Amino acid sequence: AQTVTQSQPEMSVQEAETVTLSCTYDTSENNYYLFWYKQPPSRQMILVIRQEAYKQQNATENRFSVNFQKAAKSFSLKISDSQLGDTAMYFCAFVGGDSNTGKLIFGQGTTLQVKP
Amino acid sequence: DTAVSQTPKYLVTQMGNDKSIKCEQNLGHDTMYWYKQDSKKFLKIMFSYNNKELIINETVPNRFSPKSPDKAHLNLHINSLELGDSAVYFCASSQIGELFFGEGSRLTVL
Numbered sequence: 001a002q003t004v005t006q007s008q009p010e011m012s013v014q015e016a017e018t019v020t021l022s023c024t025y026d027t028s029e030n031n032y033y034l035f036w037y038k039q040p041p042s043r044q045m046i047l048v049i050r051q052e053a054y055k056q057q058n059a060t061e062n063r064f065s066v067n068f069q070k071a072a073k074s075f076s077l078k079i080s081d082s083q084l085g086d087t088a089m090y091f092c093a094f095v096g097g098d099s100n101t102g103k104l105i106f107g108q109g110t111t112l113q114v115k116p
Numbered sequence: 117d118t119a120v121s122q123t124p125k126y127l128v129t130q131m132g133n134d135k136s137i138k139c140e141q142n143l144g145h146d147t148m149y150w151y152k153q154d155s156k157k158f159l160k161i162m163f164s165y166n167n168k169e170l171i172i173n174e175t176v177p178n179r180f181s182p183k184s185p186d187k188a189h190l191n192l193h194i195n196s197l198e199l200g201d202s203a204v205y206f207c208a209s210s211q212i213g214e215l216f217f218g219e220g221s222r223l224t225v226l
Contacts, residue, residue, distance in 0.1 A: 045217035102210045106159040
């Protein structure tokens, strides 16, 4: 069975500093997608960044970047120059590319607090 | 325009009642979902429909009945509500893996 694990329930970072959120997953598939979603207090689920497993290059989106280690099945999110608006719960998610169901499997989430 | 919209956003009701949550997407996606987020914030898929056909049913009690009149709509009807049904329910749609979520509907059963 495919699983996603986020081992850090809570993290905090000072404004303007860098923080890394961890995520590991387990799958036997070779083709899949990984995502980080952000859920602020407004509860809206917002896509932060996406990585295709066949791409070796790590995805980046402005201050957000990932460290994708396919062999280790690790997918960490780095937030640079943290801002107060980054305070939210962050979910790592996996979907198998070979599956036509598009079923996303989520990790347990990491609550990130950015302190002024 | 909201890509995935669900109504109502908040719903408070008594145990034993029947309620529905509606969802519509204007993205032209083929696949729609219902996810449940419990009090611990854990997100779990409930149902998935592809072009109006049910493709995922994750051992959800049969008090929950999704209905998809067309591929742009996926409604969730819940019969005989129980206290444990209190949660936030998210509708979502996708084309190739990436999910687009609605704003969530917080259901509180008293």
